[in-house]
Amino acid sequence: MTATWAWLVLLFPLLGSLTIGLTFKALPDRTAGLIGVAAIVAAFVCGVLALIGLQGEPSESRHVASSLWEYANVGGLKIDLGIYVDPLSIFMVLVVTGVSSLIHIYSYSYMKSDQGYHRFFSYLNFFVFSMLVLVLAGNFVMLIVGWALVGFASYALISYWYRRNTATKAGMKAFVINVIGDIGLYIAAILIFKNLGSVDYGTVFEKAPEVFSTNQWEIVAICLCLLVGAFAKSAQMPFHTWLADAMEGPTPVSSLIHAATMVTAGVYLIARCHTLFELAPTAADVAAFVGLATLLIAGTIALAVTDLKRIIAYSTMSQIGYMFVGVGIGAYSAGMFHLMTHAFFKALLFMAAGSIISAMANMQDIDKMKGFRKAMPFTAATLIIGALALSGFPGMSGWFSKDEIIDFAHFRRGMYDWMWVGMLIGALMTAIYSFRIIFRILPGPACEEAQYLIDKGHVIHGEPKNPATNEVEDTEVGYPGEEHHIAEQAGGMKFAMAILAFLSIVAGVLQIPGVDEVVTKFLEPTFENSVFAHMHPSTGEAWLGLTEGGLISIAGIAIAWLLYIKRPDLPGKFRQRFSAIHTLCVNKWYGDELVDFLVTNPVKAVGRFCNRVFERFAIDGATAGVAGLTRSAGAAVRDIQSGMLRGYALLMLFGILAIAVYFLIRSL
């Protein structure tokens, strides 16, 4: 029964996507939106039913594998169209469908005046479907399928406004980087098959400890290849450059991609394959260190850039970094818990940002925003709640989840203490940049757009422009409409944001150290065989960690207040004083340039070389050589072709004679 519900979880979004996509001419826009919302809500309901079914099982057999049909089977490599349902995948299903439902409801209002309403919801449903395939996959090949479909759906959504050059470029970048990640997974899956003879989760995780010894090179290679996939999808160093550009998509897309689903796939992957990673601690450490590096670097970038959505995007990178550290050092349930809370508050932040950007007529630069506290009180409130949760303010959900990871690093001692320090610094930065947004946007005298909203009661409709290049655009198709929608005036948006705000505040109660620890207990069957399953800090240590985290968060908020409210001249001075560092951060540590230099340009150079040099001289030369040879051979025999009939006859005679003589000589 559980499996049936799980299949239905997959079915509904797919059906929704197809229905909306195929009826774009028949159905009115609103109906399409409703179908989209209904499909995801139905999936959520099915997910809950699957959860209930699963909880009915005894703890030791709390996993179900189910297969529809044999997908392909050659040379022992048998691939089923199968799913694997266990607490971990159900946890992900609920997070994904839950947050996606809210995002769909938000989009229903937010995209109201967009020209491609059907297309948007079709893509959106397809995205959810792909993500569900990813989390429910029953073997590594299905995982790759989900993985790549998510990549495709994110491409489609990022370049949703396809007539913006910037959007299509960003989509391309995201897609290609994701494909590179996919290749990592291909190779990992092939290696797994080669060593273990199967790609099914059940078999693989069962046999792996028997086949591999700890840190044997094969298992390390497998895990590193898996990590390539994980890094690419989760925008960790050095595959992070696509994420900021992905902000070209509509705001609900940003929140869907960044908050709940796509970027957390890497975290899910490591948690799913924890059996393998525990056999290859080196690879797990790599994951943790890359996560640490990413969280620090992304934090500094988030402090410097001024594009509202990009700040939140870099913050996402940074938070995913926390999750990587979490699952890398063995704090699986903490990592998954942070994944969930992050989904709530980051989705909320993006939605609030979307609302503000709408009010700014698609302007995204925080330098130009001011005084939205009065203009949009609801949005302002949700923004503050999101920022508090993000910076780990005591009592908020982010406080419980993030500090649990940080604490676990300290608990493992040794070199992990360095991570602990790094993450604390990261936490301080998180608090500062979160409240940098708040303090720059909300207080103070209202800017032009905010004032317009206060005065006229509706949103300003400026000339449609590409926010990245400021080019004027036409609005016929493939562009956001002229009208903008803000939470204050659209019920759907308000509803979704209110629920998320509520969850951002209270989700922490699920995992209060020493009190309930619901998430840990729920996920226990999945991580039962893990060596870290029964290692956790004592309740006292945990609360000590929470206290530290809370203090750092408050300190960060205070610093932000000092910098942006009390002494607004200070940031400018810092900027002048440390201009080199600032330039570095504003330019995102030159990540794009580095990738261009190391990958793109060499590949392009190879292409140019092939095209201009090799093809021209070698291939065409050879072809011309062949042609020339034929031609000169032709020229050589052309003289014989004098047109003299009798000459031809003589030649014939020669031929006959030659043949006759040949046979005569042979017969001798």
Add this chain to the structure above:
Amino acid sequence: MEEVAFFIGAIGALGAAAAVVALKNPFYSVLALVIHLVFLAGIFLLLMAQFLAASLIVVYAGAVMVLYVFVAAYVGGIEEPKWDASPELRVIGPIMAVALFVAISIAVLGSGLAALGTPGPDDIPAGFGTPEAIGHLMMEDFLIAFEAASLLLLVAAVAAIVLAGRRRGDKGSGTEQRKVLVKADEQANAQVAGNGEGA
């Protein structure tokens, strides 16, 4: 007796052939070829090919050569100019041809075919080379070849009409070309008649 007949026939045929090549006037060449064919028919008889000998005389010496005669007469006895575009052909050509002859002769004489040195088997079936035997073969074993040949003949007749036919605006009189056509038809008819005899 047979030897005498063969040598007379061989010398006659060779002499006439040489005359075909050597005579300046094409009209005479045609006549020489007729003589050659007559001698050749005699040799055919020696090889027990009565029907072929007859058809060689009737069809070839009779019909085809008449065609040659008409054309030669129509075109006129054109003397070849003394100057030859490629004089080397006059020298190399015969030398090569003779070399070919030598090669073939060596091949024939030196070959391991023991039967070559005999006059052929004696126990040949009765009626060897008679119209009846040939007719049976034609209509039974080689029907496809026979049909193909007749088709070829038809195509050739049409081709001759197209090639020699009067173009629009061509002022020349139609008689000659009609003759050609008639000859071509005759040719075909003669052939068919010959076959008919066999059957």
Add this chain to the structure above:
Amino acid sequence: MLSSIIWTPLLFGLIGLLVPKRFAAWVAVFGAVITLGLSIGVLAGFDPDGGMQFVTDVNWIPGLGVDYSLGIDGVSIFLVLLTTVAWIPAICFSAIRGTERPALYYLMLLAGETSTLGAFLAQDLLLFVLFFDLMIVPFYFLFGIWGRDRGGEGDPEGSPGNGLVTVQSATLKMIVFTLIGSLLMLVGAIAAAVISADGGTITFSIQTIVARGLPGGSQNWIFWFFAAAFLVKMPAFPLHGWMPDAYRAAPLPALAVFSAVLSKVGAYGFLRVVLPMMPDASDLFQTTILVLAVGSIIYGSAMAFTKTDLRLVLGFSSVAQLGFITAGIFAFNSSGAEGAVLQMVNHGLVVVPAFLIVAMIAERTGSEELGPMGGLAKKAPVFAAIFLIVTMATLAIPASANFIGEFYILNGLFQVDAAWAIIASSGVALAAFYALRMYQLTMHNPLPDGADSRELSLRDALVLIPMVAIVVVLAFCPQLIVHSSEQAVDSSVAVVREVAK
């Protein structure tokens, strides 16, 4: 049964000559559909474990040991189906548009189908060579008569393949290249028959020659004679010199089937003839061929993302795909070879709609150059969606059957040596780039002046949608193909595996 599959297209082509001009196209469509029906009939009666089936074996030239011998097994059945399927949209597309001298045009197209089917079904080596050579003839005329000269548009650097191309020079290049290969193959075929007979009765039957075996030394040179023909036909790097010009000059419907099916005959030849007949040589030259194959992948991809002519992008992407296929075959294990067979079918199914879409794009923009294009999705969502599916299948996105094919090929290669698989897998990333680039530069971005974004006409949609539907269905169940062909394919490569041990 198989004879009727082979000769039906030609028959209808000839009927087309007799009927009034305006019906010629529909006679051709009808003929192609009937051929498809016959091949589906064969599929229905096909037994996956039955080895060679529907065998026809008639003495043809007894003196030379040449038989008119046909048969079908797991390797060829889906290629036959691919052929019969692929020809329909090409013919329908031409029928909708209309062509000059239609009767002759369809005769040539259908003659091409006949010879291609013959090559797939022949079980006699000489018959195979004959059909293989015959294939080029109708396409020579198709390219020569209905092709067009191309100016040096759109390329400031005048890189080759973008310069001036005349139909004559293009077809000449093609003919010279393929003929050299074919003649070498003819020599190889005769040599194989004679040497394997070893003084006994000569026969060209492939199975008999395989059973008799060839001595190791002769295998080595005969191998290259065959390989030359097949590699040119594919075309594989660096023997693709004829491809850019021929692709640019060709009429698109003919090019669609040419690229989709004829290139596969080369790969099929490796599986059917080269591996079983010359196992020692195949084993010996495995590395060399793998270098060529991987070279094709990298080179084809690199060229595909620098070219601006849509035909060349697709052409070089075919080079890369054929590289994958060859590499899979020369992995000598069932995974690689089966992946290769699957990929042959997939690639064929994808290329036909891709080229037809290029033709439709050219109608809308008046150009086949990527540079000045864009934004065609504006008023043509269905068109864009179909092209998107085709693009995604081209770049073998997981969940497409193409992915399963590539995955099995990579898996097979990995078992040979991890390095091959890793290098080859870079082709996957490059494919993502060039395929998406092609899609974006045509469908996305602002619409330039002079381009006309209009939706597919109903009739064009009816041509494209069935093909796309097949691609989608296969994506859900590649096992359909894999299941029926696994046994036959594995027995082809098993010979070499035995030798390699």
Add this chain to the structure above:
Amino acid sequence: MDIEWYIVLSALLFTVGFIGVLVRRNPVVVLLCLELMLSAGALSLLAFSRMLGNQDGQVFVLIVLVVAACEVVVGLGLVVAMYRRRLPLDVDEMKELKG
């Protein structure tokens, strides 16, 4: 009479005919020489037919005669056509075949 003799005679006739083709330039005569060569071929066919005691060769001679007749018809048609167009009747002047 041994069959060899016939074969040698046939070879001689063939040679003479070939020489004629090579040295003569009047197309009518060239055609005549071709006739000579054909009849030489027919002779050897007959000789072998006699040698084997098999009449198949005779049938082929008959076919050869038919083909020769065709060739004559077409060849002479060409000659007539050339004459009508006032072209020189000289095989060396007919060089249009030149590649």
